[in-house]
Amino acid sequence: MSVQNYYLPESLGEALELLARYGPDLLVIAGGTVAMPLINEGVSTPVQVMGLRRTGLDEMARSNGNVKIGATTTLTRLLEESPVPLLRTAARNTAAWTIRNMGTVGGNLFSPPPAGDVAVALLALDAEVTLTGSGGERVVPLARFWTGFMTNVMQADELVTAITLPVPTGKTAYIKYGRKQAHTPAVVTVAAHLVVEGGRVQQARLALGAVGPHPLRCPQAEAVLTGSELSEDAITEAAQTAAGECDPFTDAIASEWYRRKMVPVYVARALRQIAQEEAAS
Amino acid sequence: MTKQLLNVVGQSVHRRDGMGHVTGRTTFVDDIQFRDMLYLKMVRSPVPHARIRGIDFSEAEKVPGFVRALTHRDVPKNIYTILCLIGVGPDEEPVLAEDRVLYKGEQIAAVVAESEEAAVEAASRVVVDLEELPAVFDVEEALKPDAPVLKPWGTNYFIYDYEYGQSNPCRKVRFGDVEKAFAEADYIVEGRYQMSPIEHAPTETTGCVVKPEPDGRYTVYTNTQALFFTLDNSALILNIPFNKLHFVGGTVGGGFGGKVDVIVEPIAILAAMKTGRPVKYVFSREEEMRCSSTRGAWRMYFKDGVMKDGRIIARKVTTYADAGAYNRHTPYAVTKHAANVAGPYSIPNVWIDAYCVYTNRQPGSAMRGFGVTPASFAVEVQMDRIAHTIGMDPWELRFINAYRNGDVRPHRKVVEDATLIETMKAAAQLVGKELPEHLLAMNSWDREGGHHG
Amino acid sequence: MKPKIVSFTLNGRPVDVMVRPMTTLQNVLRRQLELTATKAGCRQGSCGSCTVLVNGEPMAACLLPIEDVEGQEVLTLEGITPLHGLHPIQEAFFENFAVQCGYCTPGMIMVTKALLEREPRPDEATIREALSGNLCRCTGYQAIVQAVTDAADRLHGNGGVS
The missing domain is CATH 3.30.365.10 (Aldehyde oxidase/xanthine dehydrogenase, molybdopterin binding domain)
Structure with missing residues (x-):
């Protein structure tokens, strides 16, 4: 059966009502860049669909040391208007202009690996996800949002409405390694946020994309970095540790073997970027 | 003086089809549609090697817009090999699979429907009962005695001569x-x-549109790179005189060799013959990547x-x-x-x-x-x-x-057109490689060096 | 599944189309309106051959349900082609041999149009990044980049360079 209804609610309330009515039978799309290819190819055959383009969930605001990004903010707007440089870099490394004009920040959380290049940056920035359902809002740390490949903690009546993150206090790095310089799926994506004080790493957050069922943090590598002087030895050890914490896969872009080889290379490069910046400051 | 005589050599010549391309007025195959045109979608093997035990169309037939299905029984000469036109044999590839599939994505049955959406949906509802068989993916593994045998003549290699x-x-x-x-x-x-x-990955995927004409012929609009080769093979497969087919081509949205095989045309012509209506069969991107040569x-x-x-x-x-x-x-x-x-x-x-x-x-x-x-x-x-x-x-x-x-080549051809040495000299200049005198003295006409007269 | 009427502006003219839910803009243009300059290379948002401008922004027509363009302005290659002759961007592509098989050309030209409206004088890196979502398999990128630079000259003068 082909699509019976395509709803374009004009408010969050209207969207939640539709979600309450159909529950899991309602396919929710935002920019359509993940769902539409599957529908076009006949892989996905939804009957009831809701598009979020007109819900007005695309506010981007800064307050109380936080940045709040509406779920349907396009990646182009993130690239052009985000107050956080790491997110601009991540947006620039995601897809191409045409797709960034359509794809959304919220939608990026639902982009299966090796896609999801903005989500990796959000993870390194300790973002939280606002889920809104019929019972109201709840906030989930992004690090606990995913439960597996294409699965997450959301209830059937909930929507991702916003992503909130603290304005970064430390230094950040982002490297996406793909087969081309732009518009390419990742072999591995690395995002890092380090707070360095008095020559020592006080706080470390390291996130990887395209090397697991969803973007993932590397707590053991972070522990190696924390308290270190970000020396070449510490960087190498953290990079090797991160390679042991990921769970890469084989696809048309790269083999599991190659991804695992590339993780320490690109983690080390990202950390060195920060070390050099730190040394220069 | 020579320059004045030549209209093309040494001149920049604009593409004949360039104006059409920059205005979007060039007609590519998928741009063609006719009233009451049907869409063909293929049921493909989900596994690399299997025995086909049965095909069930009953669910597909219920899809609104379903028109008909085609199997190997509908194809007059189902087993063919493209190079039969230059004497290569024996025939070994089915247009539609019979009792076995040998690769993931192999064509098993065609579904024809009123819209592309209906064709996609109906094709997805065809149930093929498969018994999966051991597969081999490496050339040297395939030549080992315990490898699964893929060809009816009992070997996994082509028999020459x-x-x-x-x-x-x-x-x-x-x-x-x-x-x-x-x-x-x-x-x-x-x-x-x-x-x-x-994979060649042409930007335009492989496809054709077939239109039955009032005079009993079929006009085939195709992006094949091998127009007459495809016409001849199609006629042989369908067991019809060559003059029943009128092939229209020449506009190819990227080919690179990927559009010389005879895959979409025979089955689309057959569908048009069986339904009496125009039929479009164009690969999706996924098919182009996964199933095409x-x-x-x-x-x-x-x-x-x-x-x-x-x-x-x-x-x-x-x-x-x-x-x-x-x-x-x-x-x-x-x-x-x-x-x-x-x-x-x-x-x-x-x-x-x-x-x-x-x-x-x-x-x-x-x-x-x-x-x-x-x-x-x-x-x-x-x-x-x-x-x-x-x-x-x-x-x-x-x-x-x-x-x-x-010189005589190993396959006994006498070399008449060698310019390797001259080409290497030119290449050396381009990359800034300084060649010693004794190499610069060499040429393609005289092994001892000296001058080409 | 009730068909519905969607109204939008196409190449400066108002159009109403009767569609089934979630028909893509690509299918409406190509199949219903028979405006086939917008191509269909992948229908996955990967190749860029279906790029059109929606309110001036390049978008993939294959990923856009037609309902989403209700009330919006859509521009396709047909909309920039003059009745006689060529648009300066088309001239630049033609003159610089930036066309080979022609299948990527409409998308390339539409992105170029959007780019030159934002940046009258893009440098090579900017051009390459803007066109990164448009694949040319005949590998004619160098000529295409030259064509975009030449199009900028044709549209905005050559900036005193003789």
């Missing part, structure tokens, strides 16, 4: 005596080389006998082309390969065994110099390896061994 009543397991070239030369050589240099399959994989083993002065005196090559599941153009590619795998070098003793091997991969076929490209890759890497082994400049090694006009 079948048309002459012979049964050679490979294309062989024998020139001089390699074993004797190996015994005399100062160095033996060996190498193993391989290439992976490459690729440049085939290739594995090559080299053993060379080389003298201290740089002369290569013997070359022994065993090479395996991965045809994938079916011939397509690979038997021909292997013949080209065998003629070229000694490289553009004059080697007095050459021994070549070139196999066309079947595996459970999607068929390989034509792509830009197919057969020759893997040979050139292997030969030139091998030349560098030789140069490194004997401690000679790789340019010098190539100049010394370069073939000259008048």
